[in-house]
Amino acid sequence: MGLSFLHRRQGATPYLLLAPGMLFLGLFFLVPLGFLAYQSLESGSIDFGYAFTWAWHNYSGAITGYGTQFKRSFAYAGIATVLALVVSYPVAYWIAFRGGRWKNLLLLCIVAPFFVTYLIRTLAWQTILADNGLVVRTLTDIHILSPGDRLLATGTAVVAGITYNFLPFMALPLYVSLEQIDQTLIEAAEDLYASKWRAFIRVTFPLSLPGVVAGTLLTFIPAAGDFINAQLLGSTTNHMIGNVINSKYNELIDYPAAAAMSFILMAIILALVLIYARAVGSEKLTG
């Protein structure tokens, strides 16, 4: 971007370019959020309809009634995010530094599985983790699971599903930040007698932090609102807040409660992101 725009004449052109897209997003993204806020303060019932009454009790009711699901959502999303980071960092590193001319093909291999429809992918995990499936039998044979233990319909399966389903959101930003690192910096550290490991800890990893931040956010945010993994791989005791919002909105037609929960979800995510941003330094968030 730089300063190149300075010798461009100002005028209506940028606004004309922006207008159609921004009007669309305004009308179908921002305005709906306003309607959702309005709806979260309505009260009433399906039969008699809902009316705006400043019903703040929708919020307190959501927190007291579904605190467990809120906590579970953020716990599952947090564990899955850390797992995804640990699992995919070495691979992103390998592709960035050892990929050579195969880089593009390897990246394609990371993205390719995610072109199988999300729901079908998750159903495949249902098959893999099923009670008589290979994974359960192997784990039982080596006594990690005792006979009769299940993986399906447990929190483990839900977290495993979330970890898998959001992997490219973690791996790709990690790769991008690692790929941009100037190799000579790492060589300099090693010339100055840093061991390979020390060079990694002191030079490579800090330089890849923007990717770590972007990856964790891109994984954590959708994971916290997810309900498909909990629905297909878990049982009702593993339900997350997404499941509650979905059933309130689409099955029980309790719009105000669902709206209030959506806003609490957004608020907690925003608060966590801000705390996180402060912890790692806000300049790394914007790149």
Add this chain to the structure above:
Amino acid sequence: MSTADITLPTRRSGAKTVAQLLAFVRRHVLTVYSLLFFLYLMLPIGVVIAFSFNHPTGRFNYRWRQFTWDNWLHWNAVPGIQSAITLSLEIALFASIVATALGTLIALALVRYGFRGRGVTNLIIFLPLSTPEIVLGASLATLFLHSTGYGVSIPFGFWTILIAHIMFCVSFAVVTVKARLIGFDRHLEEAAMDLGANEWVTFRKVTLPLIAPAILAALLLCFAISVDDFVVTYFNAGNRVTFPIFVWGAARVATPPQINVIGTAIFAVAVTCMLGNVFLQNRRAKTA
């Protein structure tokens, strides 16, 4: 005694190969790990593809019984599956074209011009990407539910699904095209202008061909996201059924192997497109 004499050397050579293997693994630990990682990534995909050739006995397609071509030959034998696929493809086609057009214009404005409100614009582009899908879906559905109160009636169906898909695709298109625009040499445009081309001609003859690959990438990305979307669609579909909604409904009562057939087909098409793109990039890199 004699047996020990015989087994000892073999055991020693066995220990040696184990040691060699360990040394090899230690040297290539990252490579070995990465290959295992790719195996893990592909595992569910392998299951999806394999079970598209399964002949299940019950209503659910969870256990391997017998190999068959039937599911592929009669891919539309399940009631409702063909219309669901048609709807998904129609929506993806229109949504990706409109979203890419809107997104390209926004990207041009953001990279090429300084204007008041750039920060706000960036924020509004970034927000849909960082909002959980369930909130996007619920809020848009709320708008449509309330629209009747303002004299506009938008019944849930084709148009609401299309609007929803354009909405969540625009930001992806902006990000994709922007990345390419930032990377390319502005002097080419300035040269065209110096040679007397006006802004429109410069755009058509210089800018557009240069960003064409990014526009194509944005189109493909939006298409893929749209075909795959379940959550936002589920909130805004009314009684229309897209392919993911069909799968969701099926998962509760029965999973016909035809679901795997379609999943495999979508996967194959997407991977072919991406391989083509990688191939083109490599060739361009070689000629450049």
